[in-house]
Amino acid sequence: xxxxxxxxxxxxxxxxxxxxxxxxxxxxxxxxxxxxxxxxxxxxxxxxxxxxxxxxxxxxxxxxxxxxxxxxxxxxxxxxxxxxxxxxxxxxxxxxxxxxxxxxxxxxxxxxxxxxxxxxxxxxxxxxxxxxxxxxxxxxxxxxxxxxxxxxxxxxxxxxxxxxxxxxxxxxxxxxxxxxxxxxxxxxxxxxxxxxxxxxxxxxxxxxxxxxxxxxxxxxxxxxxxxxxxxxxxxxxxxxxxxxxxxxxxxxxxxxxxxxxxxxxxxxxxxxxxxxxxxxxxxxxxxxxxxxxxxxxxxxxxxxxxxxxxxxxxxxxxxxxxxxxxxxxxxxxxxxxxxxxxxxxxxxxxxxxxxxxxxxxxxxxxxxxxxxxxxxxxxxxxxxxxxxxxxxxxxxxxxxxxxxxxxxxxxxxxxxxxxxxxxxxxxxxxxxxxxxxxxxxxxxxxxxxxxxxxxxxxxxxxxxxxxxxxxxxxxxxxxxxxxxxxxxxxxxxxxx
Amino acid sequence: xxxxxxxxxxxxxxxxxxxxxxxxxxxxxxxxxxxxxxxxxxxxxxxxxxxxxxxxxxxxxxxxxxxxxxxxxxxxxxxxxxxxxxxxxxxxxxxxxxxxxxxxxxxxxxxxxxxxxxxxxxxxxxxxxxxxxxxxxxxxxxxxxxxxxxxxxxxxxxxxxxxxxxxxxxxxxxxxxxxxxxxxxxxxxxxxxxxxxxxxxxxxxxxxxxxxxxxxxxxxxxxxxxxxxxxxxxxxxxxxxxxxxxxxxxxxxxxxxxxxxxxxxxxxxxxxxxxxxxxxxxxxxxxxxxxxxxxxxxxxxxxxxxxxxxxxxxxxxxxxxxxxxxxxxxxxxxxxxxxxxxxxxxxxxxxxxxxxxxxxxxxxxxxxxxxxxxxxxxxxxxxxxxxxxxxxxxxxxxxxxxxxxxxxxxxxxxxxxxxxxxxxxxxxxxxxxxxxxxxxxxxxxxxxxxxxxxxxxxxxxxxxxxxxxxxxxxxxxxxxxxxxxxxxxxxxxxxx
Numbered sequence: 001x002x003x004x005x006x007x008x009x010x011x012x013x014x015x016x017x018x019x020x021x022x023x024x025x026x027x028x029x030x031x032x033x034x035x036x037x038x039x040x041x042x043x044x045x046x047x048x049x050x051x052x053x054x055x056x057x058x059x060x061x062x063x064x065x066x067x068x069x070x071x072x073x074x075x076x077x078x079x080x081x082x083x084x085x086x087x088x089x090x091x092x093x094x095x096x097x098x099x100x101x102x103x104x105x106x107x108x109x110x111x112x113x114x115x116x117x118x119x120x121x122x123x124x125x126x127x128x129x130x131x132x133x134x135x136x137x138x139x140x141x142x143x144x145x146x147x148x149x150x151x152x153x154x155x156x157x158x159x160x161x162x163x164x165x166x167x168x169x170x171x172x173x174x175x176x177x178x179x180x181x182x183x184x185x186x187x188x189x190x191x192x193x194x195x196x197x198x199x200x201x202x203x204x205x206x207x208x209x210x211x212x213x214x215x216x217x218x219x220x221x222x223x224x225x226x227x228x229x230x231x232x233x234x235x236x237x238x239x240x241x242x243x244x245x246x247x248x249x250x251x252x253x254x255x256x257x258x259x260x261x262x263x264x265x266x267x268x269x270x271x272x273x274x275x276x277x278x279x280x281x282x283x284x285x286x287x288x289x290x291x292x293x294x295x296x297x298x299x300x301x302x303x304x305x306x307x308x309x310x311x312x313x314x315x316x317x318x319x320x321x322x323x324x325x326x327x328x329x330x331x332x333x334x335x336x337x338x339x340x341x342x343x344x345x346x347x348x349x350x351x352x353x354x355x356x357x358x359x360x361x362x363x364x365x366x367x368x369x370x371x372x373x374x375x376x377x378x379x380x381x382x383x384x385x386x387x388x389x390x391x392x393x394x395x396x397x398x399x400x401x402x403x404x405x406x407x408x409x410x411x412x413x414x415x416x417x418x419x420x421x422x423x424x425x426x427x428x429x430x431x432x433x434x435x436x437x438x439x440x441x442x443x444x445x446x447x448x449x450x451x452x453x454x455x456x457x458x459x460x461x462x463x464x465x466x467x468x469x470x471x472x473x474x475x476x477x478x479x480x481x482x483x484x485x486x487x488x489x490x491x492x493x494x495x496x
Numbered sequence: 497x498x499x500x501x502x503x504x505x506x507x508x509x510x511x512x513x514x515x516x517x518x519x520x521x522x523x524x525x526x527x528x529x530x531x532x533x534x535x536x537x538x539x540x541x542x543x544x545x546x547x548x549x550x551x552x553x554x555x556x557x558x559x560x561x562x563x564x565x566x567x568x569x570x571x572x573x574x575x576x577x578x579x580x581x582x583x584x585x586x587x588x589x590x591x592x593x594x595x596x597x598x599x600x601x602x603x604x605x606x607x608x609x610x611x612x613x614x615x616x617x618x619x620x621x622x623x624x625x626x627x628x629x630x631x632x633x634x635x636x637x638x639x640x641x642x643x644x645x646x647x648x649x650x651x652x653x654x655x656x657x658x659x660x661x662x663x664x665x666x667x668x669x670x671x672x673x674x675x676x677x678x679x680x681x682x683x684x685x686x687x688x689x690x691x692x693x694x695x696x697x698x699x700x701x702x703x704x705x706x707x708x709x710x711x712x713x714x715x716x717x718x719x720x721x722x723x724x725x726x727x728x729x730x731x732x733x734x735x736x737x738x739x740x741x742x743x744x745x746x747x748x749x750x751x752x753x754x755x756x757x758x759x760x761x762x763x764x765x766x767x768x769x770x771x772x773x774x775x776x777x778x779x780x781x782x783x784x785x786x787x788x789x790x791x792x793x794x795x796x797x798x799x800x801x802x803x804x805x806x807x808x809x810x811x812x813x814x815x816x817x818x819x820x821x822x823x824x825x826x827x828x829x830x831x832x833x834x835x836x837x838x839x840x841x842x843x844x845x846x847x848x849x850x851x852x853x854x855x856x857x858x859x860x861x862x863x864x865x866x867x868x869x870x871x872x873x874x875x876x877x878x879x880x881x882x883x884x885x886x887x888x889x890x891x892x893x894x895x896x897x898x899x900x901x902x903x904x905x906x907x908x909x910x911x912x913x914x915x916x917x918x919x920x921x922x923x924x925x926x927x928x929x930x931x932x933x934x935x936x937x938x939x940x941x942x943x944x945x946x947x948x949x950x951x952x953x954x955x956x957x958x959x960x961x962x963x964x965x966x967x968x969x970x971x972x973x974x975x976x977x978x979x980x981x982x983x984x985x986x987x988x989x990x991x992x
Contacts, residue, residue, distance in 0.1 A: 010514050010549030018506050027944060032618070032747075050562075064549075095752060098626060122528070123622045127752050128624030130594060251528075256591060263589050425915030447521060 001027065002040065003062040003077040010065055015048035015118050018063040019082070024052045030085045034200045034378075035118070036063070036197030039072045040079035046071050047085050047119045068119075069395040090114040091124055105144035112148040113400055115245045120347045124253045129260060137262030141235040142307050145262060149270035154241040156193055156275040158219055164192050164368055165277040166360065167268050169284050169300075170202060173436045174327035174455075180342055180357035181200040182395035184383045185364050186232035193227045193275050195237030200254070203440035203452055207236035208332045212410060212449055214402020226399045234396055243270035261300070265307055270374060272313065281316045281364050285322025289433040292320070316367040318360060324431040324459045327353035327487040331445045331452015331473070333411050340407075343390040352458065358384065365431070414443075414450040414473040422463040426495040431459055435492035450474060457493075469493055497523065498536065499558035499916035503572040506561055506840075511544035514559040515578070519556065520548045527581045530615070533560070535568045536575035540735055542567050563614075579829045586610040586612025587620055593627030605991040608644040611741045621748045633758030638803050641758060645766035645968050650737040652689055652716055654723060660864055661768045662856065663794075666698060667787040667934045669952075670823035673779075675730055676700045676853035679889035680879045681860050682728035689723045689771050691733030696750065698786015699936035699948055703732035704828045705835070708906060708945055710898020722895045731917075732893055739766035745872040745933065757796070757842050761803055775810045777860050785929040790815070794916045800980040812863040814856060820927040820955045822850035827969070829907050836907075839886040854880065870942040871916050893919040914980045918959040922991040927955055931988035939970040939979040944973060947971060949983075966987055 001023065006483060011018075019027075027348060029035055031052045039043045046068055055065055072080070076346065093107040103111075111128060114120045120128075137145065137326060141331035166196050182194050196206030196216075207216045216236040218226065223240075224234045238247070246267045253259055272280050282304055286297035301317045327338040327350040341349035361383075362376030371379050394404060436453060444451035455469045457463060472487065474480035487493075497519060506512075513533060525531055525689060534541045542564055553559055558576060568576070589603040598606075606683050610616045616624075633641065648678060660678060663828045692702030692712075693932055703712045712732040714722065717735075723727045723945060724922045730798075734743070741762045768776050778800055781795035798815045804811035806811035823834040823846040832893035838853065857879075858872030867875050878887050888899060940947035968983065983989075 010547055016547070028937070028943070050511070051506055091752065095754065098629060098752070098754070100630070121616045121751065123748060123751050126619045126622040127626055130623055130630070133594060133625070134596070134630045252619060254617050255617065256587065256594070258591065258594070441524075448523070 001083070002060075002079055002081055004060055005069075005074045006057055006061045006063045006082055014122070015046055015050060015067045015071070016065040017048045018057065018228045019053050019055045020057055020059045020061065022059050024050065027082070027084050030070060030403060032121075034085040034121070035082045035086070036085040037072070037104060038060075038081045039069060039074065039213055041083060041419065044072050044165055047117060048296040051119060052443060057116050064279040074126045075397065085119070088114045088119045094124060094128045097135065098187065100318060103141055103144070105148065106289055108141065108144045109148040110383045111152065112145075112152050112245045114218050115248050116152050122252050125249060125384060129249065129258065129263070130257075132260035132262055133258050136260070139306060139310065140263045142265055142297070143310055145266040146273065146307070148271045149245055149266055152245055152275045153243040153270075154220060154242075155275055156242065158276055159192060160191050160193065160276070162191060162278050162368060163276045164190050164279045164281070165194065165272045165275060165425065166192070166364065167272070167283065169282075170292055171255050171289075171433055172285045172322050173203060173325035173330045173440070174335060174337055174338070174353070175285070175325070176206065176209055176327060177353065177357040177360055179210065179339050179393065179450045180353070180384075181361045181364065182232050182378050183343065183389040183396070184357070184361040187392040187394070188365070188370060188379070188382050189231060190364065190368055190370070191224060192232040193233050195233060195242065195271065196234065196241065197237060199339060199446040202437045203330045203445040204335055205446070206334045207238070208446040208449065209335045210234045210400075212332050212336045214397045214400040216400065218400070226290070226396075230392070230393070230399050232396055233400065234398070237271060237340060242274035243267070246270060247340065256307050261303065266411065269308060269311060269313065273311065280308060280316075281360060281367060282315060282317045283320055284317060285320045287321055288430070289324065289348040290322025294461065299322070299492045313365065316363050318363055319358060320389065322433070325433055325436055326356055328455050328487060329452060330436055330440045330441075330455070332449040333413060333456055334452040334473070337365060337411055342384070343393055345385065352383075363392035364387055412450060414448065416480045418472045418480055419468055420470040420484070420487060421467050422467045422470065422495055424466055424495060426462070426466045428459050428461050428463060428469070428493060429456065429496040430494040432474055439472065439483050439487045439492055440489070442479060442486055443472055444476060444479050448475050463495060498554035498575055498577055499555055500574055501572065502553055502557045502559045502895070509669075510618070511567070512547060513544045513564060513578070514547045514549045514553065514563040516553055516555045516557065517548050518555050520546065523578070523580050527618075530581040530583075530617070531578045532563060532569070533558075534577045534583040535570065536577060538765065540568050543838055545799055547616060555711070556964045564950055568987055580785065581615070582919060584610045584615045586616065586906045587764075590620060590624045590627065593631065594623055596631050599640070601636055601644065604637065604640045605644040605647065608641075608648050608741045611649045611744050618748050621745060625745065625752075625754065625759070627641040628756035629754050632756070635802060635806065638758045638761055639806055641762040642765045642769065642803070642807060642949055645739040645742055645762055646769045647742055649739040649766075649770055650716060652719060652736075652738065652773050654687065654689060654720060656687050656689065656772070658774050658864060659772045660686050660777070660860060661690065661771060661773040662777040662860065663690070663764050663768070664781070665787055667929060668781045669699060669821035669826045669929045669936070670707055670834070670849065671781070672702065672823060672835055672855040673856055675706065675835050675889065676849070676880075676885065677857045677860065678728050678730060679892070680785045680853070680857040680876050680883040682892070683879050683884040684724065684861070684866060684875070686729060686860065686864055686866070687723065689719060689731050690728060690733060691732065691736065691738065691767065691771060693733060695942040698826045698933045699826045699940070702730065703734070704942040704945065705831045706730045706896075708828050708832045710893045711897065712963040714896070716930045722892070723964070726888070726891045726895050726932070728888070728892055729896065730734060731896070733767060738770035739763070742766060757799065765804060765807060765809065769807065771807060774905050775863050776804060776865055777856060778811060778813045779856060780813060780818055781816045783819035784816055784926070784928040786818025786821065808894070809861065812859050814859055816852060818929070821929055821951060822852055824951050825948060826932055826936045826943040826951070827907060827939070830948040830950055832968070833907055835982065838880070839889055840952040841881065850880075908946060910944065910971045912970050912973055912976045914968045914976055915964055916980070916983060918961055918963045918965050918991055920991060923933055923957070924953050924955050924957050924959060924965070924989060925992040926990040927951065928988050931986045932969060934986070935968065935979050935983045935988055938975060938982055939968055940972060940975050944971050959991060
């Protein structure tokens with residue numbers, strides 16, 4: 001049926017079209033069902049969910065969400081042909097998984113392809129995730145999932161013999177080791193095309209932090225140039241189209257707060273394979289307030305090791321202490337201040353962040369064969385102390401259209417602050433990552449880059465009554481008060 | 497945040513609000529997340545999913561779907577307050593089920609309540625259904641699910657000692673025994689407030705068929721009057737608010753084509769309990785082309801028996817032959833013609849439909865203590881032959897604002913038809929319920945009440961080449977051609 005496009009630039013988060021009730025009756029499609037929308041002019045097609053309306057549009061009109069408008073390059077009054085879209089074949093494979101059966105590569109690829117094409121709804125993806133969550137996936141399925149994710153996305157083709165990537169399993173507040181590690185390693189000539197995420201539920205992602213000083217959004221071609229010149233980059237991976245189905249799956253997982261292991265592994269490894277990584281360092285923080293405890297961390301490490309090896313990826317895994325935040329600042333600007341403090345060797349730099357960065361960089365040196373086993377840390381310390389890491393970091397920031405002028409303004413903190421003092425004397429027993437991240441979110445992170453929390457103490461420190469333990473920053477007084485209240489009520493920091 | 501309502505009467509199938517991108521940033525809600533919308537004037541509240549737009553609305557405006565407009569009784573420019581809605585507590589119980597644990601009544605009630613309030617998204621409901629599908633539910637959970645569904649909905653309060661209901665598990669084309677059974681039983685004074693559904697995936701539901709002669713949409717108060725006067729009604733149950741969460745769950749199940757047993761049982765029993773049923777006859781068709789085979793039917797019957805008994809409902813279960821369609825007509829008008837043919841004792845009436853109706857009515861007589869065991873069928877035959885069932889049927893149709901004038905026009909068939917002839921001689925080996933239903937849908941059922949298929953033969957009949965085996969009716973030539981093609985290609989009827 002031919003319909004005229006009416007623009008109504010709403011972003012629905014997925015392709016959504018609104019059609020007239022009479023049209024829906026004629027096509028026998030109901031609200032929430034699928035239609036194929038084909039542009040008359042060039043036969044480009046997209047699968048969309050329909051909503052049904054009566055008031056706003058005429059029978060021969062169709063209102064499309066911005067996702068459709070953009071993908072089909074429509075204009076006001078463009079003509080499109082619509083018809084009911086068949087249920088994709090891949091729903092059969094989702095059902096198969098939900099029945100506890102194993103899926104083949106072809107079947108998993110079909111599911112990934114349909115997720116990518118938006119042919120599967122969030123609800124169908126939820127059924128798939130449930131199947132993975134309940135039954136798990138064996139090695140073959142996990143590898144198939146990884147390969148399918150890679151196959152469907154774009155590839156960063158650097159044409160180098162050795163490409164190194166690193167990843168930290170999230171959940172730890174602060175923990176901004178990546179920029180330091182990349183600067184140290186790239187300074188020695190190692191190639192590290194680092195793509196990072198923005199914060200989803202935490203106070204900041206590496207991309208949010210780097211963005212306080214320079215751009216993080218580049219095309220694959222631009223990234224190639226940056227890496228070819230500087231050995232490394234620190235960019236946002238979100239819009240590059242590397243293993244893109246992963247993002248959609250994670251979106252649906254977040255709804256239930258679950259993260260099936262196979263999906264976690266495939267999701268991380270697919271991004272690495274997509275940038276052409278040959279060597280990979282994985283940091284798994286464990287402990288109270290981390291995503292996993294020690295036992296789980298060991299199991300996860302084993303599984304990662306097996307799958308990576310089967311994929312032909314050389315992997316090294318560090319199990320690190322995830323009991324408390326790493327670094328003093330939580331929030332984009334506060335974390336960038338910590339990074340610079342380490343790189344310029346400030347006296348008051350966060351030593352826990354520095355120590356962890358050195359450990360990780362050292363392991364990369366050993367993984368890459370730069371040093372013998374056990375000697376990586378020494379080389380990392382040397383590169384950091386000698387100022388070479390700082391120089392490399394500056395080069396990267398410059399290549400990403402940033403500079404180091406007027407740092408005071410760029411890294412200015414939010415206008416309002418609340419100082420949290422110890423209400424009794426004692427030993428700090430817990431600093432809860434989740435709660436601290438949440439307080440920083442309430443204060444305005446990550447959208448408000450200058451907001452966040454500065455931690456004056458660490459677990460194990462003794463405090464006297466009225467000692468300052470943390471400072472909360474926000475650009476908004478109401479948010480600040482609310483953040484302070486939550487900080488106290490939730491017992492984000494426990495003194496005993 | 498106070499926003500002005502902009503009407504845009506679109507039916508989204510669930511509450512959906514479109515807010516300006518800047519508002520979404522201020523509230524920190526993303527597309528697909530939940531907000532609470534509270535009407536300024538009377539503080540009525542609804543939970544809604546948000547979409548995000550830029551073009552169509554100003555920052556201080558909110559576009560709401562018709563569901564919200566109606567529930568909050570809004571007008572153009574009404575003021576509403578919106579804020580991010582917390583994730584409902586019941587998501588924790590959904591996760592619990594997905595982890596294979598058992599749920600308590602309170603937990604199940606909380607999930608049902610949130611489904612009813614639209615606080616849970618389709619995606620979250622899919623996770624719940626997955627949990628039920630994979631792990632099943634024990635007796636206590638199934639009873640809790642039934643009771644929670646009943647508790648949340650409305651009740652038909654007839655204040656009678658004995659109230660009887662019947663139900664056929666769907667899937668069989670035709671099979672319109674209900675109106676005949678109700679007419680026979682109500683003629684003897686038994687009280688049967690029958691609520692039925694419209695077709696979802698089949699060619700017709702009982703409500704669609706009855707609607708060819710009279711209204712089927714009444715309020716609970718009106719139904720009470722109809723039943724008090726005539727012992728029975730034949731109405732649509734969809735808008736009465738009896739166990740309403742069930743409909744929402746079924747909608748999400750349909751997406752994956754699954755129907756967890758506990759949900760199937762609770763869904764049926766909750767509707768029965770809601771109309772105050774004390775006695776219940778369940779028809780489970782089994783066989784090729786039915787939903788279950790004989791073994792599954794026996795298991796299902798056992799479970800139904802147990803749960804019904806625990807709920808204090810007297811149940812009788814008939815396992816019936818579901819290998820082929822029942823009756824000659826498939827489609828609303830065609831099925832009503834079959835029903836009338838049986839009631840008026842036409843010579844060419846469908847004897848299979850009549851026989852099944854007599855069996856079911858007979859069982860109800862035995863269940864209700866009207867006759868001794870083994871004698872129900874004889875009474876049912878007598879009532880049917882004597883014309884009392886026809887009289888009762890006429891009374892019910894009249895009470896529902898229908899009449900028997902001008903039946904030729906009311907039950908006129910669609911304008912176009914295709915006659916399907918046997919292409920070879922042989923024995924009819926299969927008439928596939930699913931395929932025949934689908935062909936009738938393609939021909940225009942159920943929206944086009946005059947469309948459908950008339951079956952001239954049954955399984956086991958011998959046919960000669962060029963014998964007529966079926967006639968397809970449609971109001972639309974294109975649909976008719978398409979239906980014929982699918983009929984042939986899908987081998988809806990197999991001759992051997």
